[in-house]
Structure formats: C-alpha cells, structure tokens
Amino acid sequence: MSEGIGEVRRGDDIARLIVEAAARQSTPVIAGDLLVIGQKIVSKAEGRLVRLSDVEPSPIARAMAAGLAKDPQLVEVILRESRRVVRMDKGVLITETHHGWICANAGVDQSNVDADYVTLLPEDSDRSARGVRDRVRALTGADVFVIISDTFGRPWCEGLTNIAIGLAGFAPLLSYLGERDPAGRPLQATILALADELAGAAEPVMGKLDRIPAAIVRGLRLKPSEEGSKPLLRDPARDLFR
Numbered sequence: 001m002s003e004g005i006g007e008v009r010r011g012d013d014i015a016r017l018i019v020e021a022a023a024r025q026s027t028p029v030i031a032g033d034l035l036v037i038g039q040k041i042v043s044k045a046e047g048r049l050v051r052l053s054d055v056e057p058s059p060i061a062r063a064m065a066a067g068l069a070k071d072p073q074l075v076e077v078i079l080r081e082s083r084r085v086v087r088m089d090k091g092v093l094i095t096e097t098h099h100g101w102i103c104a105n106a107g108v109d110q111s112n113v114d115a116d117y118v119t120l121l122p123e124d125s126d127r128s129a130r131g132v133r134d135r136v137r138a139l140t141g142a143d144v145f146v147i148i149s150d151t152f153g154r155p156w157c158e159g160l161t162n163i164a165i166g167l168a169g170f171a172p173l174l175s176y177l178g179e180r181d182p183a184g185r186p187l188q189a190t191i192l193a194l195a196d197e198l199a200g201a202a203e204p205v206m207g208k209l210d211r212i213p214a215a216i217v218r219g220l221r222l223k224p225s226e227e228g229s230k231p232l233l234r235d236p237a238r239d240l241f242r
Contacts, residue, residue, distance in 0.1 A: 005017045005018065005021050005041070005211075005212075005213055005214065008041040008044040008045050008213070009044065009045070010044065010045065010046070010047040010049075011045065011047070012044075012045045013045075013135065014037070014041055014042065014045045014132060015131075015132045015135035015136045015139060016135070016139060018035060018037070018132075018136075018214050019136060019139050019140060021214075022216060027216060028140075029136060029140055029142055029144060029216065030142055030218075031142040031143050031144070032142075032143070032144070032145075032218070032219075032220075033142070033144045033145070033216050033217070033218050034144065034145040034146070034147065034170075034198065034216070034217040034218070034220060034222065035132065035133075035136070035144055035145070035146050035147070035214060035215075035216060035217075036147045036149055036162075036198065036199055036202035036206070036214065036215045036216075036217060037129075037132065037146065037147065037148055037149065037213065037214045038148075038149055038150075038206060038213040038214065039107075039121060039122065039125070039148055039149060039150040039165060039166075040109070040112055040119060040213065041213040041214075042122050042125070042128050042132075042148055042166075043119045043120060043121065043122055044113075044119065046122055046123070046128065048119055048120040048121070048122060048123070049113065049117050049118065049119055049120070050077050050117065050118050050120060051116055051117055052071065052073040052074060052077070052116050052117070052118060053073070053116050055073040055076050055077055056073075056076070057072035057073050057075065057076040058076055058079070060079070061073075061075040061076035061079055062075075064079075064088065064093070067088070068088065068091050068092075068093060069091055070091070070093070074105075074108070074110075074118065075093070077108050077118060077120070078093055078095060078105050078106045078108050079095075079106075081095075081097055081098065081106035081107065081108055081120055081121070082095035082096060082097060082098070082106045083095070083096045083097060083098050083100075084096045086102055092104060093105055097121060099121065099124075099125070099165070100230075100233045101121075101152075101165060101233070103150075103152050103153070104152075104153060106121075107120065107121040107150060107165075108120055121150070121165065122148065122165075122166065124166075125148045125165045125166025125229065126166045126167065126168065126228035126229055126230070127166075128148055128166055129146040129147065129148050129166040129167050129168035129228075130146075130168040132146050132168070133145070133146045133168040133169055143169075144169070145167070145168065145169040145170045145222055146166075146167060146168040146169060147164045147166070147167045147195055147198060147199050147202075148164070148165055148166035148167065149162040149163065149164055149165065149199040149202065149203070150162065150163065150165045151163075151203075151208075155241070161196075161200045161203070162196075162199040162200045162202065162203040163193075163195075163196040163199050163200070163232075164195035164196050164198070164199045164229055164232065165229060166228070166229050167195050167228060167229050168226075168228070169222070169224060169225070169226070170195075170222035170223055170224060170225055171194070171222070171223040171224075171225035171227065171231075172193065172194060172195035172196075172225075172227070172228075172229055172231050172232050173191050173192065173193060173194060173195075173231050173232070174191070174192040174194040174223075175190070175191045175192075176190040176191070176192070193232060194222075195229065195232065196232065198217060198220075201217070202215040202217060
C-alpha cells in the first residue's frame with residue numbers, strides 16, 4: 001500500500017506521488033509490480049470534478065429527481081455521463097456510462113470531495129493507466145502494470161467490490177477454455193476476470209476511509225497485453241440482461 005500521498009489536486013503527477021510514497025515506506029516500485037490505483041485520485045488529477053451549484057438541471061432531470069428523491073443537479077450530471085438508463089427504482093439510478101460500464105449513478109461520486117462537488121470517472125481510464133505506467137517508467141526505469149479501480153455493486157449479491165475500469169500492460173481475462181479438468185472434461189466456460197479479481201484483492205489494504213489510494217501487488221506473472229479494459233465488457237449480443 002502507498003500511504004502519505006495526501007490530497008490530490010488537478011494537474012498533480014500521481015505517478016510521481018505513488019513512486020515517492022512507495023520509496024518513503026521502504027517498498028520502492030520495481031519492475032513487474034502491479035499498481036492498483038483508486039479512480040478518485042485519477043479523476044481529481046485530471047480535473048474531472050463538477051460543482052453542482054453550476055449545473056442547470058433539464059426538465060427530464062427534474063422529473064426523474066422527484067421520483068428518486070435525489071438532487072436534480074446531481075441527476076443532471078449523472079444523465080450527462082450516461083449512454084442510457086438501465087434501471088430506475090427505489091431511489092437508485094443504474095446507467096450505462098459512455099465507456100460502457102453499467103453502474104450506479106454513472107460513477108458520479110460525492111464522497112471524499114468538497115461540499116457541492118462531485119467527481120466523474122476519467123474520460124478514458126485505459127489512457128490514464130497507460131499514462132501512469134509510462135510516467136513510472138520514465139521516473140524509475142521500471143516497467144510496471146497498472147489498474148485503475150472503482151467500487152461497483154454486483155447483481156444477485158450484497159456488498160460492493162472493486163473492479164478494474166482501466167488497465168495497462170496485461171491481459172484482463174485469463175482463459176482456461178479448452179483445457180481439461182482432473183476428470184478429463186474440457187472446460188467450456190471458464191474465463192476469469194483476472195483484472196477485477198486483482199482490483200478486489202487490493203481493496204482491503206487500501207480501504208475506504210484510510211486515505212490509501214494505491215497498492216502495490218508484487219510477484220505475479222501477468223500476460224503482457226495492450227488491449228486495456230474493454231475485453232471485460234460483455235458484447236451486448238451475448239448479454240442476457242439487456
């Protein structure tokens with residue numbers, strides 16, 4: 001984990017902040033490390049914040065807000081960040097973001113920011129991850145892997161978990177298709193969301209209230225790839241819940 005990073009502001013070099021924090025805690029970044037970075041500091045550094053008092057809600061946002069008991073200005077921001085509304089009920093607004101992620105409130109978040117402000121997801125989290133990776137290489141000479149993580153709910157299950165909304169340097173899926181189990185049967189549906197599993201595994205050491213926005217995962221063998229996070233998004237033609 002990387003403690004001591006402090007409050008991140010627009011324009012901050014988060015790669016440098018992480019590298020310096022890791023060195024101070026005697027775990028300097030080395031080649032092959034996986035850096036799991038919370039989305040919030042990426043969004044702050046990229047200036048992805050909106051002041052709600054500056055937002056003029058549309059008539060649609062006002063009507064939806066009344067039914068959801070939400071702030072109309074917040075609903076307006078959510079709609080601007082959404083490709084479509086998936087479900088709206090019981091005060092919950094589930095949307096598909098312009099990136100293709102399906103989540104509550106299009107990832108718009110009011111936590112850990114000044115009053116009257118919200119953060120938005122990065123415009124392109126894969127690009128953000130690549131930028132951090134390239135900057136770490138420039139600072140340290142080490143080639144690392146990067147995940148940008150965010151906290152999502154899960155269908156059928158209670159509780160939230162971190163998932164990968166952006167990554168750089170490795171394949172997000174681990175396929176066992178065609179391999180055989182101990183009984184000799186071929187595996188037909190075993191494709192692991194490796195990037196999501198790693199994002200979730202890092203979250204307990206980062207925490208939600210501990211102000212630790214990044215973690216180092218060390219000792220993994222990851223398959224190099226530049227495909228980013230998009231393979232984690234299911235093709236709409238195969239999505240039974242559309």
